[in-house]
Amino acid sequence: METEKGILRRISLAKIYFILFFSLFFNSTFAQTPLFSGTPVSDNGFSNNIGSANTSRNVAIDMNGNIFVVYATLSEIRLSKSTNGGQSFLPSILVSAANNAEPELAINDQGTVFVAWIDNGQINLFSSIDGGNSFDTSQVIGNTFSSSVHMSTRQNNVYLTDQSGTTLYYNSNNGIGAFNTTSTGRVMVYADVLTDQNGNVYLPMDDPNLVLFESVNQGASLTNINLNPPGLVFFSSYALSDGPCGTFIFVGGGNISPSETLGYKIDVETGNTTEITLGNNTITSEGRTLYADNKGTLIDGYREDNGDLMLNVSTDQGATFNTPILVANGSSHNIARSPTTDNIVVVYEQNGQIFLTVYDDLLKNIELIEPNPQLELCAGDSFDVSFTLSGIFNSNTTWTAVLSDENGSFTNSINLGTITTNNDGIINCILPNTLINSSEYRLLIESLDNCIQSNPIHLTVGAPSIIGPRTACMNQNIQLSSLSTPNETTPWTSSNTSVLSIDNTGNITTITPGTAEITYTTKNGCSSNITFEVFENPEINEIVTLRNCDSNDNGIAPFNLTDANQHIVDNSSNFNISYFESLEKAKENLDEIQNFTSYENEIPNTDTVWARVENNNGCAAYTEINLIVSSSIKYTTEIIDNSDNNSIQIIIENSDEYNFEFSLLDSENNVLVSFQDNPLFENLNIGIYTISIRDKFGCNLETQEVSLLSIPTFFTPNNDGKNDVWSIEGLSPTFYTSGNIYIYNRFGNTIAILPPEKPFWDGTYNGDIAPSNDYWFFINLVDVFGKNREIKGHFSLLRK
Numbered sequence: 001m002e003t004e005k006g007i008l009r010r011i012s013l014a015k016i017y018f019i020l021f022f023s024l025f026f027n028s029t030f031a032q033t034p035l036f037s038g039t040p041v042s043d044n045g046f047s048n049n050i051g052s053a054n055t056s057r058n059v060a061i062d063m064n065g066n067i068f069v070v071y072a073t074l075s076e077i078r079l080s081k082s083t084n085g086g087q088s089f090l091p092s093i094l095v096s097a098a099n100n101a102e103p104e105l106a107i108n109d110q111g112t113v114f115v116a117w118i119d120n121g122q123i124n125l126f127s128s129i130d131g132g133n134s135f136d137t138s139q140v141i142g143n144t145f146s147s148s149v150h151m152s153t154r155q156n157n158v159y160l161t162d163q164s165g166t167t168l169y170y171n172s173n174n175g176i177g178a179f180n181t182t183s184t185g186r187v188m189v190y191a192d193v194l195t196d197q198n199g200n201v202y203l204p205m206d207d208p209n210l211v212l213f214e215s216v217n218q219g220a221s222l223t224n225i226n227l228n229p230p231g232l233v234f235f236s237s238y239a240l241s242d243g244p245c246g247t248f249i250f251v252g253g254g255n256i257s258p259s260e261t262l263g264y265k266i267d268v269e270t271g272n273t274t275e276i277t278l279g280n281n282t283i284t285s286e287g288r289t290l291y292a293d294n295k296g297t298l299i300d301g302y303r304e305d306n307g308d309l310m311l312n313v314s315t316d317q318g319a320t321f322n323t324p325i326l327v328a329n330g331s332s333h334n335i336a337r338s339p340t341t342d343n344i345v346v347v348y349e350q351n352g353q354i355f356l357t358v359y360d361d362l363l364k365n366i367e368l369i370e371p372n373p374q375l376e377l378c379a380g381d382s383f384d385v386s387f388t389l390s391g392i393f394n395s396n397t398t399w400t401a402v403l404s405d406e407n408g409s410f411t412n413s414i415n416l417g418t419i420t421t422n423n424d425g426i427i428n429c430i431l432p433n434t435l436i437n438s439s440e441y442r443l444l445i446e447s448l449d450n451c452i453q454s455n456p457i458h459l460t461v462g463a464p465s466i467i468g469p470r471t472a473c474m475n476q477n478i479q480l481s482s483l484s485t486p487n488e489t490t491p492w493t494s495s496n497t498s499v500l501s502i503d504n505t506g507n508i509t510t511i512t513p514g515t516a517e518i519t520y521t522t523k524n525g526c527s528s529n530i531t532f533e534v535f536e537n538p539e540i541n542e543i544v545t546l547r548n549c550d551s552n553d554n555g556i557a558p559f560n561l562t563d564a565n566q567h568i569v570d571n572s573s574n575f576n577i578s579y580f581e582s583l584e585k586a587k588e589n590l591d592e593i594q595n596f597t598s599y600e601n602e603i604p605n606t607d608t609v610w611a612r613v614e615n616n617n618g619c620a621a622y623t624e625i626n627l628i629v630s631s632s633i634k635y636t637t638e639i640i641d642n643s644d645n646n647s648i649q650i651i652i653e654n655s656d657e658y659n660f661e662f663s664l665l666d667s668e669n670n671v672l673v674s675f676q677d678n679p680l681f682e683n684l685n686i687g688i689y690t691i692s693i694r695d696k697f698g699c700n701l702e703t704q705e706v707s708l709l710s711i712p713t714f715f716t717p718n719n720d721g722k723n724d725v726w727s728i729e730g731l732s733p734t735f736y737t738s739g740n741i742y743i744y745n746r747f748g749n750t751i752a753i754l755p756p757e758k759p760f761w762d763g764t765y766n767g768d769i770a771p772s773n774d775y776w777f778f779i780n781l782v783d784v785f786g787k788n789r790e791i792k793g794h795f796s797l798l799r800k
Contacts, residue, residue, distance in 0.1 A: 032311075032325040035343060036087050036358040041069050041080045043092050046352035048073055051102035052286035053301060053332045054190065054237035054253070055148040055163060059347040059356075060107045065340035068132055069347050070095070070105040070115050071354045077103045077117060081132050085338070086345055086358040095126055095135055108153035112174055116141075116151045116160055123149055123162060127175045141169050141179050154195040157218055165191025165205035170219030182222055184213055185604070194240040196247050197294065202268060204238045204249050206231075208259075210273070212249065212266060217582050221602060225271045234259040239290035241298065241317060245451035250298055250318060254281030254288045263290075263300075265318050276318035278302065279310055291335040292317075296451035297363055299344065301335050309333045309348050315364050315391070317451050327357055337363070342390060364391030366399070366445055366454040375459035379435040385417075386426050387445050387454060393422035397449050401427045404456075406438035416443070437465030466520050471533045472500075472510055473619035480506035480518065482528075487521040494518055499534055510534045535617035538569055543624045544611075549699040550631035555604025557629040561596040561611075564625045569613050576614045579625070586610040586622050601627045630699035633660070641686065641708040641730070642791075648706055650679035650691060659697070665690040686710045686730030707735050707783070714796040717763035726795060727760035728779070736789075739781035746774060756781060763797055772799045 042048040050058040050071050059069050067082040069089075078092040095103070095115050103117040113128040115135070123141040128134060146163035153159070158175040161168050165188040169179040184203060191205035201215040203222065210231040213222040234256040241248045249266040253259035263278040279302040281288045287303030300312035300321065309332075311325040327333060333348035344359045367388050377383060385401050401416040416429035427445065435441075439460040446453035468480035480492070480502070492502045496516035501509045506520075513534050521527040544564040548557035561579045565572040579593040580586040581602070589612065593599055601607035607627045614620040638649040650662055661675040667688040673681060675694065686708045693702045710729040717724050728741065733756045741754040743761055751765040763770050779791040 032359060032362070034357045035360045036085070036356070038328065039082070039086055039088060039356045039358075040353070041089050041092075041347060041356050042071055042078070042354035043080075043089075044073050044076075044078065048078075048349070048352055048354050050332055050334060050347060050349050050354060051148065053284075053289035053303070053334065054235060054286045055150075056102045056104045056334075057150070058103070058105055058334045059336045059345055060105045060113075061336050061338050061345065062107045062111050062113075062131075063109060063339055064111075065338055066131065067336075067338075067345055067356070068105060068107065068113060069354065069356065070103045071349075072098070072101050072103055072117075075099055077101055077115065079105075079113070079115065079132055079135075080354075082356070085341065085343065086356050089356075093133070096124070096138060098124075102148045104149055104151045106151045106153050106158075108158075108174070109155060110174065112153075114151060114153065114158060114175060116149050118144060118147055118149055118162065121145065123160060123169070125158075125160070125175060142167060142181065150192045152193045152195045152201070154199055157195075157199070159193045159195065159201055159219060161191050161193045161203055163191060164188055165203055165211075168193065168201070168203060168213075168215070168219050168222065170201070172218060180219065182215070182219055183603070184222060186211060190236045192236075192238040194238065194249065196240060196242040196268075198242075200247075200268075202240065202249060204236075204251060204266070206233050206236050206251075208232050208234045208236075208253075208256075210251065210264065210266075212268070212271070214268060217584060220582055223602075225268060227266065227271050227273050229273060231264045231266075231273050232258070233262075233264065235285040235288070237288045237290045239292035239298070241292035241294065241296075241451075243294035243296060243451050244446040244448055244453045245296075245317065248292075248317060250276070250290050250292050252276075252278045252281070252288050252290055252300065252302075253285075254302065255283070255285030263318070277321075279312045279321075279324055280304065287332065289332075289334050291337065293337055294453060295363070295365060297337070299335050301333055301346070303332070307331075309346075311335070311344070311346065311359075313344075313362055315450065325359070325362075328355065330355075361391075364393065364450065364452060365389070366447070366452060368443075368445060368454045368457050370455075370457045374439075375457070377431060377459060377461055379431055379461055380433045382428065382430045384426050384428055385443065385445065385457075386424075388424045389422070393447075393450065395422045396420055397422050397447055399425065399427065399445050399447050401429050401443060401445050403429075403431070404440075404442040406436045406440055406461075408440045408442045410442070410444075431461060435461045437461060438467065466518070466528050466530050468506070470530055471535065471618065472508065473535050473537045473617075474510050474513065475537065476510060478508040478510070480508065480520070482506070482520050482522070484522040491521055492518065493521075494532075500532065508532070535619045536615070537619045538575055538613045538615050538621040540613060540621045540623045541569060542567060543626065544568055545626040545628060547628045547630065547697050549697075550605075550629045553632055555629050555631045556600050558598045558600050559627055561593070561599055561609065561625060564611065568611055568623055568625075569621075574615075578612045578614070580610045580612060583610050583622060586612040587620075589620075601629060605629050605631050628659075630659075630695045630697055633693055633695070633700050633702045635693060635702070637691070637704065637706060639706060639708065642711045645682055646684040646686065646708050647680060647682040648684065648689065648691060648708075649681075650693060652679070652693075659695065661694050661696060663692045665692070684708055688730075688732055688735055705735060705784070707732060709791075711777075711779075711791070711793065712795060714798055715763070716798045716800055717769075718800055725760045725762050726797070731756060731759045731781075733757035734784075736781040736783050739779075739788075742778045742780070744776045744778070745770075746776075751775075763799075769799075770797060772797055 069080045077095040080089045080092040082089045101117040106114045113132045115126045124138045126135040144162040156174045168182045171179045188205040188207045194202045203213040212225040233253040235253040252263035263276045265274040278300045281302035283305045284303040289301040291299040298314040298318045309327045312321045314321045330348045330350035336345045403414045417427045442456040444456040472478045499514035499516045515533045544567045634653040640647045663675045664673040715723045715726040736756040743752040776794045
């Protein structure tokens, strides 16, 4: 007999088939009935906006299912919150005053709400740790010429980049405190920042040629991923999918051919790009917004010629799309997926107001229920895992239960069992006999047929176990632990307390080199023993700096890192010295630099690598190797003239000023100040000077002429031979080759225009004597190097 569940499923399928037939037969747009439609979000009149679809993300959902929407008025940024899945919104709160801003919204796993925007050339960041009820004081992250900013979070890490993609800003303290920066060396048209489940950071960008950067060390450095073939996109939107089939970045645009319908799927591991066909986004250049997840979903949001805001859903990572769904007629929209209900949430702008529509039953999903308490199993055990499916799957879909390694990583996962079905099911799993005892195992179910995976659940294998290293170096902090319930009195003991001691929490204090037996005892009296050995550390001498010249004027030069060895440690041949691009990698002995005799710095001009000095016992010490490339000198001059203490200050922009020397010559090339460390020359007369800058390490020499002027504050045109004309001293027409000096009366009328070769005024206007009064001047000069100088001020004409 057919079950009630089977009857309901058959009825549901019949409804779906009818709807699909009806939509295909009568119209190419599917009028999907939403769960909630047009829920008002804004409550501030009719001058609200969410910006362009592709340049800001305005909706985010926390782990409890609360929906947050950020939007802008003409003079404010406001946040609205829904606690009932989008059925209604609480009154909005003021985030900050800002004029015509385009805010971006993000929420991390801890529930911190971040709002970022650009105002007056500054990137601002607000955060809320109380669920968006209040925001702390804004901090300025950096300066920019762009008008919009993108943001991404993972755990406590916060990443931002502006629309040009020039700089990655990153912070690992939940946005608290200063942000570090890493330059991409690019100035693009559109850029985004995205993160995957493993913590890797991606910066896709275009101009319109696609470029992709990756950081595997939380933003500390960036690597350019070569794209093959390189794509071309206009007015781009980006989204990242991270699942069992790999990590992919999707990109689409609009307005200009071929971006009206052409999109790309980028495999970040290989750099290969695959073309996909998106909805027709022809008229509204910035009208496309993309959403992707780790369940095979790609949602293409775009705006049709008549202003209709559309959704195009793909459940196979863009290979095919369902019938487009009409959301509303409006200006712009953004998309998110609820982690608690799998509902699709669309926020959109219509006639200066913000609304939200929620769709259910659009997407596929598989869910595991986290056991409570956590599963505790032994190697070789057999057990069952139950799962539930949402959406329609093919009947021959294969589901695989996958086990992580003992650290919870699925990089080298183990298949425990499979089942082929398109219904809710149970997979029988058998643990291998060779598993290492750990409480960090994770298990999930995935289908490569659909590129979909479930949420992971945790399990423990083996007991009692002692978790932690078996050796330590002197002064190393070692923490041992176990999965089992400890003995209440003395769970941990050391057989040789002159070598090491261990407290009741498993924390080891090393005392002298040697060995000791460590015993762990459980509440039930079971115990495990390990032999623990303590070794000495290498002794580091100093931090080393290696230098080279920039032969290609790009800030890059080759270095032989072994040149630093003799300075790092005595008898360096007795140690294994290896090199890494970060301290973290050096400590983990990960991604060792292979071309260490011809290593080129990745960050132009100055970079840092780390040396790992390891003795025969595996104890290591670490030190920096600073790499400095003496590139062309970038500097500015700060001139103070027309004063009692005329001076020239040289400001070095691209290096430590103490690596340079500075000299001063007069207009006849006489040396006034020989090369010195001080970049400031004071108490100078008016006239033409030549400054010289040279690298102390013999790589560069720069010279520049500078003019110091003296502008009188008054003159008395009474033909007594003193101050009869208003004249600018030190203005040489051979130095300032073009420009003018403009003189105005107090009504703003121009009464004289003086060329550089005649920088003086006799106090007449059209042949008439100008009266005693205050006059204003504006000096606009261009020197022989094409540099412009502007000076404004006033002076007095006194007739006596």
